[in-house]
Amino acid sequence: MTLGAVAAFAAVLVVANTLIRPVKPAPARPPAHAAAVPPAPAHALYTGRSTDNLVTIAIAVNGSKAAGFLHFGFHQTAALRGSVHGSQVVLTGQGARLTGAVSAADAAVFGTVTPVPGHSVPYAAQLSTETDIYAGRSSDNELTLAVTTHGHRATGYLCNGKSVSAWLQGSVSGHRVTLAGKNGAGLSGSLSGLDMFGTVTPGAGQTVPFSAELSPRPAGLYRADIVFHGLATVVGWAVQPDGTQQGVIVTGTTKQPAPALNLSNGAFTLDGTSFTARPVPGNATFGP
DSSP states (O other), rough: OOOTTTOTTTTTHHHHHHHHHOOOOOOOOOOOSSSSOOOOOOOEEEEEEEEESSEEEEEEETTTEEEEEEEETEEEEEEEEEETTTTTTEEETTTEEEEEEEEEEETTTEEEEEETTTEEEEEEEEEOOOOOEEEEEESOOEEEEEEEETTEEEEEEESSSSSSOOOOOEEEHHHHEEEGGGGGGGGEEEEEEEEEEEEEETTTTTTEEEEEEOOOOOOEOOOEEEETTTTTEEEEEOOOOTSSSEEEEEEEEEEEEEOOOOOTTHHHHHTTTTEEEEEEOOOOOOOO
């Protein structure tokens, strides 16, 4: 799943209701003699809503490239791509259009969004403080993966929804991402614009190419460390930006498919018992 090929993004509205707060209109600009503000970040994620509160917006910026997601109406979505020139952002796709200006002083993007032709509305989106999220799949489409970065640290999760479950930790150095896990599992990737490309190793001697893209929530890796039937159990999910998910339950050496994860509150159920999973940040530490 990439930003250029988005299926129904139905989970976004629910997630946005819990993760994105309405953004106040842009404050008055400071007088000309005010101290200069730092430039807007070249690599950032902005999230917000239209002023009528009917369109949920996520904008990912990386240098001169940009991409976005819109959710509006009754489970209607649009995936956008475009560019950044100076402070100006222009995104189009699937009949929708978004224009805006990045304000470093306000740590936000302000502009106009047109989810459907003939209907334009102002919006504001604030700089997100959560870690960057990359979500994607292996080239053979067998493995789903998600990686979060936080400064020079990164974590990842790789699974096939059945028998492969690998938790990875490592570092970001320049454009290189290097992660390692147990039993020879690992990831070696390169950041390029909004994308991450490289190879993943689910186990010793098994390597396959992958691609992932900078993505807003609900994308990411989610984890729950629980006691199930008296045994220590780890449940993990790799989630794509449209809410598509794969997960695995690991109890000792036994692996089985994970149940569906409610992306609005992290809830899931095993044998009638309710549990809660949480998104894993890029600077997390965890066991096997």
